[in-house]
Amino acid sequence: xxxxxxxxxxxxxxxxxxxxxxxxxxxxxxxxxxxxxxxxxxxxxxxxxxxxxxxxxxxxxxxxxxxxxxxxxxxxxxxxxxxxxxxxxxxxxxxxxxxxxxxxxxxxxxxxxxxxxxxxxxxxxxxxxxxxxxxxxxxxxxxxxxxxxxxxxxxxxxxxxxxxxxxxxxxxxxxxxxxxxxxxxxxxxxxxxxxxxxxxxxxxxxxxxxxxxxxxxxxxxxxxxxxxxxxxxxxxxxxxxxxxxxxxxxxxxxxxxxxxxxxxxxxxxxxxxxxxxxxxxxxxxxxxxxxxxxxxxxxxxxxxxxxxxxxxxxxxxxxx
Amino acid sequence: xxxxxxxxxxxxxxxxxxxxxxxxxxxxxxxxxxxxxxxxxxxxxxxxxxxxxxxxxxxxxxxxxxxxxxxxxxxxxxxxxxxxxxxxxxxxxxxxxxxxxxxxxxxxxxxxxxxxxxxxxxxxxxxxxxxxxxxxxxxxxxxxxxxxxxxxxxxxxxxxxxxxxxxxxxxxxxxxxxxxxxxxxxxxxxxxxxxxxxxxxxxxxxxxxxxxxxxxxxxxxxxxxxxxxxxxxxxxxxxxxxxxxxxxxxxxxxxxxxxxxxxxxxxxxxxxxxxxxxxxxxxxxxxxx
Numbered sequence: 001x002x003x004x005x006x007x008x009x010x011x012x013x014x015x016x017x018x019x020x021x022x023x024x025x026x027x028x029x030x031x032x033x034x035x036x037x038x039x040x041x042x043x044x045x046x047x048x049x050x051x052x053x054x055x056x057x058x059x060x061x062x063x064x065x066x067x068x069x070x071x072x073x074x075x076x077x078x079x080x081x082x083x084x085x086x087x088x089x090x091x092x093x094x095x096x097x098x099x100x101x102x103x104x105x106x107x108x109x110x111x112x113x114x115x116x117x118x119x120x121x122x123x124x125x126x127x128x129x130x131x132x133x134x135x136x137x138x139x140x141x142x143x144x145x146x147x148x149x150x151x152x153x154x155x156x157x158x159x160x161x162x163x164x165x166x167x168x169x170x171x172x173x174x175x176x177x178x179x180x181x182x183x184x185x186x187x188x189x190x191x192x193x194x195x196x197x198x199x200x201x202x203x204x205x206x207x208x209x210x211x212x213x214x215x216x217x218x219x220x221x222x223x224x225x226x227x228x229x230x231x232x233x234x235x236x237x238x239x240x241x242x243x244x245x246x247x248x249x250x251x252x253x254x255x256x257x258x259x260x261x262x263x264x265x266x267x268x269x270x271x272x273x274x275x276x277x278x279x280x281x282x283x284x285x286x287x288x289x290x291x292x293x294x295x296x297x298x299x300x301x302x303x304x305x306x307x308x309x310x311x312x313x314x315x316x317x318x319x320x
Numbered sequence: 321x322x323x324x325x326x327x328x329x330x331x332x333x334x335x336x337x338x339x340x341x342x343x344x345x346x347x348x349x350x351x352x353x354x355x356x357x358x359x360x361x362x363x364x365x366x367x368x369x370x371x372x373x374x375x376x377x378x379x380x381x382x383x384x385x386x387x388x389x390x391x392x393x394x395x396x397x398x399x400x401x402x403x404x405x406x407x408x409x410x411x412x413x414x415x416x417x418x419x420x421x422x423x424x425x426x427x428x429x430x431x432x433x434x435x436x437x438x439x440x441x442x443x444x445x446x447x448x449x450x451x452x453x454x455x456x457x458x459x460x461x462x463x464x465x466x467x468x469x470x471x472x473x474x475x476x477x478x479x480x481x482x483x484x485x486x487x488x489x490x491x492x493x494x495x496x497x498x499x500x501x502x503x504x505x506x507x508x509x510x511x512x513x514x515x516x517x518x519x520x521x522x523x524x525x526x527x528x529x530x531x532x533x534x535x536x537x538x539x540x541x542x543x544x545x546x547x548x549x550x551x552x553x554x555x556x557x558x559x560x561x562x563x564x565x566x567x568x569x570x571x572x573x574x575x576x577x578x579x580x581x582x583x584x585x586x587x588x589x590x591x592x593x594x595x596x597x598x599x600x601x602x603x604x605x606x607x608x609x
Binding site: 028031032033034035037038039041042045046047048049050052053056111114115117119120121122124125126127128129130131132133134135136137138139140142143144145146147148152153155157158159161162165192195196197200201203204242246249252253255256259260263271272275276279280285288289292293295296299300303306307311 | 343346347349350351353354355357358360361363364367375376377378379380422423425426428429430433434435436441443444445446447448449450451452453454455456457458459460461462463478479481482485486489539542543545546550559560563564566567568573574577578580581582584585588589592593596599600603604605
């Protein structure tokens, strides 16, 4: 389109200032100009710090011993790789992310299917479902820690006492939820917040289904389960992938819930929390940076696969 | 409402089909699930209006008398929550405005008049979102320390802008690609200037998209904890950081905590409920409409 216009422009009236090549270069920069502020801003704020992290990771630098700053070679990396806490943190991060994403996807799908039907109060139920996602994460984590999980006056044990009381029992079980299952406590609180997110994306996916085809299948005698397996699920595939990908991006980096509910104790310290601790409490800048570099490398490997997924989704629906 | 109920109920009873009954069960199940999910939020609000003594009972005192004690204690008891709330508001609104200002032209250069390798640029933006923010935390902290920017709200604003810019570019691009090519061609043939095209052709189509983008950016900035905790202290402290003082609280504080949690969540709850459909668009980076 535009290239034709440009050519015509150049043929009819050769520009007095500069050659056609310069004009084309000029046009290229005019095109690029609106993009540059955002691009430059992102490179400065997100890429430069990573370069700095890389440099610091090879340094001996602890804020408690300012005189001993110097080149450390691969020492920091050796310490990170041999650190049991780091290995545990990797494992915790994987469990936490996979657990939250899988459970909230399955729950989200089930609830989306429930809400895809017409019934009285459907809008109200949808609104109720969204509420957990709209509570500020720290507030939600505090709510779960103190108002729900607390063994003495939390709602969970309170409800158990009440139900047991209905049956005339006066010694109901009163588990200490967070101490008994610390990682699951964090996972459940996060599942509560992220199920609405998955549900919203999947519900939007369900509502984009070609209804006439499904009606035809139903008339041809296909059962509900057959329709779900061979029509609904394939249609939902890209929405499931999108939900899993976006959910993973956010939950891998979760800090708020771990920090608030368990303060990283009882084997719930994930990578963001561990790095925060090395940096903020131990002030070991070199080791924190080495850990960060390793996390970045790990993320790049995983992100390459993830980006490939988005890229394929993207090609499917980019009609332009 | 009640008239509808009475008029349809007999009709259902008259034709008791098997399908209807399972449908009713599924509707009931949907209601139960919805109530279960909203219950912690309802409990939070209810507890915030109870006295501390009633809030910490087992079994729960659901029908205890209501009081504003928790709110009074939260607003006037210790350190005032107003400065952190105002800081959060400043950081969220200013960074959202900056994000819109930077992402709209960028999205324009990625959709309507695309640069050559526009997909690569788009994926560069997304890839920055995948890198763990914690890895950039230390250099930013050291830089802020050197530059005397620690505990300064502007540092958070810059960081929140970079945090939300990739999401905004993706969303805006997806909304701008909806502007019909024919309309743009017609406008350029009529000799409409760029500002005229932007105002009368592009703006009406993308305005809802811009609103969705702004909503998401506001929510994410308002919610952020890690950077705010590390980079601010007493002056630029944000609302989520203020909330962390409740993490290790002792004694009777549950009503006050619930009041605090509710007050801090209120802007997000209000904005999110008011714009439910925009929420879906935003969360899916504009790919679900």
